[in-house]
Amino acid sequence: MRAARASLRAGRPKEAAGFVVDARRLVGDDAVAARSVRAVGEDIDRVLAEAVVHWRGAVSCCAGRRFVEALSQHLDFLDRRAADVANPDPRGASRELLIGRARAAVIEAGRLFEALPADPALRMQAVLAVLDVCADHAEARAALAELRVGAPGRVTAARKPDGTVVISWTSSATEQVEYRVTRLLVDGSWRVVGRTRGTALEDGGAPAGPMPVYGVVASISGRASEVTRSDQPSTPGQPDGSPAATGADGFPSNGPGGTPAAADPEPSGLPTVRALSERDGLLVFDWPTGITEVMVVARPDAPPVDPEDPRAQRWKVTNMRYEIEGGVRIPAEIPRPCHVAVASCRREPSGTLTVAAGFGAAARIRWVR
CATH class of the missing domain: 2.60.40.10 (Immunoglobulins)
Incomplete structure (x- = not known):
């Protein structure tokens, strides 16, 4: 089994799986050897299953021009841990092609960002041009957050x-x-x-x-x-x-008094999560059709007023991360009990994430665990 373990460590789980098949034929009735082969096989199966999830994530991120996330969260895993696992879609791009495309986009976005004009009147469109190349370019997103959008007139x-x-x-x-x-x-x-x-x-x-x-x-x-x-x-x-x-x-x-307004059944026109509850220490809910990202908002002293509540902590969760972990983990540093709400998000054509203005009636819970 040394060859199988070596292949697995080298990031070639499919090659390792071939060694396991050969080993199973050779061990015969040796129970001790069979257990060893089984253990290695389970490790390989786990990596292969994770590779499928990361392939989906990589393809989804690249389609949405979220190239930083594609590289750091998905393509890096495939490159290091599952280099011989091909795209499950035989018509899809190869790992090497996606990595090249993502790296080129990140470099180009960086170049455009370095050339941003100082004039506020020109800066907004220049920042949007950066995000059009790489939707999750951190510096461009931060620059966008600092820009004011002019209010409508009378x-x-x-x-x-x-x-x-x-x-x-x-x-x-x-x-x-x-x-x-x-x-x-x-x-x-x-x-x-x-x-x-x-x-x-x-x-x-x-x-x-x-x-x-x-x-x-x-x-x-x-x-x-x-x-x-x-x-x-x-x-x-x-x-x-x-x-x-x-x-x-x-x-x-x-x-009145700063309390949450009456719940909009679909804040910002986005369908809301349903059946929000706690299970085995995780926050679980039903994802609405068409929603692949949500913003989880937690506040210890009162229910969050909205996703931008300054007294609350918030973090984004993708349906891919939810699937991998089986739910949402509430960070340990957030005091218990606390109030948690989930807002749906929409990924705009430019790649920018829009967060719903509020929470659905069934998207709030008091977390005591």
């Missing part, structure tokens, strides 16, 4: 004869943004009306009576502006001049 609302309200606003100073429009409800929560890249939107579900208050936020690549409200035409924020309480994408998310 928001107005006018009712048509059929009762539909037309909301319009002046465009943001930031180019290529998407606008999200919400309506203030009588209970102080906000309901999403819609999204658009234009500067007007119709609300066919507006209630009769006094004109509702609307809020508009501009966003790009996960970054959001302050909210501009229709009842405060001069500057974004509250009518008294103080900034409106906002969620992850800049929209009002708090009810």
Whole structure:
């Protein structure tokens, strides 16, 4: 079995599996030798199973231009531990090709980042160009987080004869943004009306009576502006001049007293996780269709207000990591008991991760273990 172990250590589990097949024929009725062969075979099977998971991760990351994650979390494992395990998809790219593509993208993103202009008016598009090459370039993501997105200008609302309200606003100073429009409800929560890249939107579900208050936020690549409200035409924020309480994408998310607003069944239009619970020391839940990444948010003293709650800790979990570990591990440094909530995420075409503005009703739990 020395040859099998040597091959496994050298990162060639398929070659090692061939030695195990030969060894099983030779040991015959020798129980001690059979146990040794079985133990090595189990180690090989474990590496082969992990290789399949990492192949899926590598292909998924490269497709989403998350080349840093592809290299560090998946391709590195395949290169070191499973070099002779081919892509399960016979039509897919080889390990060498994916590694070359990922390394080239990381190098090119680094080159573009070094050439970023200092002018804020030009810097946003330059940073987005870096992320278009490598969506998880850490320095570019940090630079993007520091850039402010211009808030929409004056928001107005006018009712048509059929009762539909037309909301319009002046465009943001930031180019290529998407606008999200919400309506203030009588209970102080906000309901999403819609999204658009234009500067007007119709609300066919507006209630009769006094004109509702609307809020508009501009966003790009996960970054959001302050909210501009229709009842405060001069500057974004509250009518008294103080900034409106906002969620992850800049929209009002708090009810009176800073408590969480009424739960949106699909915050930011993203389906939410279901059946959130604890099992064997892990946080487990049902992943909604189309969601491959979530943001887990934990706070010891109270339920998280939203995914950007400044008093909470948060971390991203991919469905690949969830599958490998069988759930989500709550970091040991977070005090127990604590309150945990899970927000769905969406990977934009640019590769940037957008986190939902809130949590679904079934996506909260009090963690006591």
